[in-house]
Amino acid sequence: xxxxxxxxxxxxxxxxxxxxxxxxxxxxxxxxxxxxxxxxxxxxxxxxxxxxxxxxxxxxxxxxxxxxxxxxxxxxxxxxxxxxxxxxxxxxxxxxxxxxxxxxxxxxxxxxxxxxxxxxxxxxxxxxxxxxxxxxxxxxxxxxxxxxxxxxxxxxxxxxxxxxxxxxxxxxxxxxxxxxxxxxxxxxxxxxxxxxxxxxxxxxxxxxxxxxxxxxxxxxxxxxxxxxxxxxxxxxxxxxxxxxxxx
Ligand code: 6PG
Numbered sequence: 001x002x003x004x005x006x007x008x009x010x011x012x013x014x015x016x017x018x019x020x021x022x023x024x025x026x027x028x029x030x031x032x033x034x035x036x037x038x039x040x041x042x043x044x045x046x047x048x049x050x051x052x053x054x055x056x057x058x059x060x061x062x063x064x065x066x067x068x069x070x071x072x073x074x075x076x077x078x079x080x081x082x083x084x085x086x087x088x089x090x091x092x093x094x095x096x097x098x099x100x101x102x103x104x105x106x107x108x109x110x111x112x113x114x115x116x117x118x119x120x121x122x123x124x125x126x127x128x129x130x131x132x133x134x135x136x137x138x139x140x141x142x143x144x145x146x147x148x149x150x151x152x153x154x155x156x157x158x159x160x161x162x163x164x165x166x167x168x169x170x171x172x173x174x175x176x177x178x179x180x181x182x183x184x185x186x187x188x189x190x191x192x193x194x195x196x197x198x199x200x201x202x203x204x205x206x207x208x209x210x211x212x213x214x215x216x217x218x219x220x221x222x223x224x225x226x227x228x229x230x231x232x233x234x235x236x237x238x239x240x241x242x243x244x245x246x247x
Contacts, residue, residue: 003219003238007247011207014241015048018205021239022053022146023061025201029145035132036067039191041148041158042074042085045205047092049148054096064099070125072147073159073190074107075179076114083184084109107174107189114176114187121189122174141198142173147234149196149204155214155227156182157204159190167228170194193231200236204229209245216246 008014022038029036040046052058069089077083079090086106094104105128107121129142149157159177160167166175173195179188196202206215214227219240222230232238 003240005219005240005242007242007244010243011045011048014205014207014243015052018049018203018241019052019058021203021241022049023058025146026062026067029200030063030066033145034066036063037070037142037144037146038067039070039072039144039147039196039199040085040089041072041150041205042088043150043152045150045207046148047088049205050089050092054093059097062097064097064103067099068103068105068128069094069099070105070144071107072149072196073188074109075159075184076109076117076187076189077184078110079106081110083186109189114189118172118174118176118189122172125173125195141194143235144199146201146203147191147196147199149202149229149232151204151206151211151214151218151227151229152182153210153214154181155218155225155229157229157232158196159188160193160228160231162226162228164228166190167193167231193228196232197234199234202232202234202236202238204232204238204240204242206240206246207243212246215240215242 026036074085075083079086125142151157154162166177169192177188179186217225218227218230
């Protein structure tokens with residue numbers, strides 16, 4: 001399915017528009033399956049979106065009691081570290097809305113070495129999707145309602161970096177990556193492409209002219225592009241929220 005591209009005048013505008021879109025997807029998921037499974041992204045771009053979602057008119061439109069939060073990737077740093085994707089979501093969203101603690105499925109990235117942590121998170125996801133009706137029984141991969149993603153200047157997304165073996169993963173849902181060339185250069189845990197591509201919706205948030213070249217490549221030449229973000233081809237809908245800097 002060709003990606004839908006929604007261009008906005010600023011990061012503020014695209015964050016509000018994305019918040020509106022998330023409310024609609026949440027309402028639809030809860031109406032159809034009783035729960036909404038949302039995968040949060042890391043990096044700096046989603047901060048404004050999370051702050052918007054925690055405020056009216058969006059905060060009361062999302063049924064947080066039936067919303068389950070997951071992460072697309074995490075840096076292997078303590079959760080109170082400013083580089084922690086969990087800490088970003090906690091500060092800007094989770095601490096401000098009434099999502100039950102049992103609905104928060106964080107990547108325990110600070111609790112051990114990356115490989116066993118990745119396996120542990122995969123078990124968490126498998127048990128969740130086996131226990132709930134959220135899964136799509138026809139596939140052995142999780143079908144999240146919505147996966148939020150960003151894109152780096154090198155075309156990476158989640159913690160799937162150019163040339164990394166993690167890009168070729170076909171069976172596992174979650175893997176560890178060394179992240180040596182990333183910023184910050186720390187080990188990470190990330191969802192794999194098959195786990196992302198089973199989602200009903202994938203939303204990319206991208207802002208800033210420094211990403212124009214990589215964005216144009218990813219959306220215009222996905223088949224030839226070596227950028228990891230070009231390999232995000234969900235079975236459901238793919239929507240880009242961008243600002244004019246990328247258009
Ligand atoms: C991470 C993110 C990563 C991020 C991009 C874009 O943990 O680093 O998941 O994939 O989305 O690096 O980051 P910015 O939004 O900061 O440009």
